[in-house]
Amino acid sequence: DALDNTTSSMRAIITTSLIFIVAVSICTAQQRSDPTKFNGGSILAMAGRNSVAIAIDSRFGLGMQTISTAAPSSSNDDDDDNNSNNNGNPRILLLPNSNTLLAWTGLYGDGLGFADEMSVLLASKVRRAGGMRFDGTTTRKTMNPKAIAMLMSHLLYRRRNSPYYVEPVIVGLETVLVEEDCLVEMEAVKSSSQSIAATTTTNEVQSELSSLSITPETKIRPKTKTIQRPYLMCSDMLGAQSTSHSFVCSGVASRSLHGTAEALWRPNLEGEELVEICGRAFVSALERDCYSGYGAVVYLIQATENDDGNESDVCIVEYVLSSRND
Secondary structure (H helix, E strand, O other): OHHHHHHHHHHHHHHHHHHHHHHHHHHHHHHHHOHHHOOOOEEEEEEOOOEEEEEEEOOEEEOOEEEEOOOEEEEEOOOOOOHHHOOOEEEEEEEEEOOEEEEEEEOHHHHHHHHHHHHHHHHHHHHHHHHOOOOOOOOOOOOOHHHHHHHHHHHHHHOOOOOOOEEEEEEEEEEEEEEOOOHHHHHHHHHHHHHHHHOOOHHHHHHHHHHHOOOOOOOOOOOEEEEEEEEEEEEOOOOOEEEEOOEEEEEOOHHHHHHHHHHHOOOOOOHHHHHHHHHHHHHHHHOOOOOOOOOEEEEEEEEEOOOOOOOOEEEEEEEEEOOOOO
16 A cells, blocks of 8 residues: 555656646747747836836846846947947847937847847937038937837838847837916907907997907917826837837736736826836736846936926936845
């Protein structure tokens, strides 16, 4: 009996081990069959009231093998240094201007080529816009996030026959002019038009207009205010865009990120609260994926109001998060 129990126990152990090995082999084969997930990595971006936050993990690997756990490095389009010479995570961030940030997940080599070609295109577009000026000034034209997204989609679709195996994410703030609350002025115009329509003679019309201190040629111009509106966009390797007003995600842990972000995100989040919600959702999703993790970095792009009430100043703040390293 003891021998039979031992034999059955050994068979159960061997069967369990074989099932585990087969499952790991299947997962590894599926991971290697998709080049965009071979090097791992995940990205989550959320929108706030006048800010956006993007979280990027620190792991870079080759399948199940971890190569680097350094924080991702950012690269400005104005820098003269080569992007590949930066010490840190090979998944570099592009910073075309102060209100736009471009990140991606995917194959390492294609990511480097995509970053270099995107930097060249951005530089050429900006130089062309500056060269068309006739007043001799050297002020630089700033591209908004939507224009950069269209340029990126054009680049990816142009290479559809030999595509870059990357999944980019673009976040930023768009400068928008909105009308302020002018209910008092509109009510005054409405009442004046009704009173003028009730008069019958020209003298009465002129007296009515003089009493209201306006003329028939007067135009009410609504007051405008400059605000920064969040812009979130993710794309596949062919350039098909997917925009959202709440959150976007990319990478190997995108399924988990969709669930945690949808459960925690709320509209009109302030800057610090947005970083907390984005970081919590990102770290929670990374704990359920072995191809991502080893810490994360959250970048907050936030607009600040001037003395005149316009949101024209934009700042970028970096937050480093810690997570499980197993």
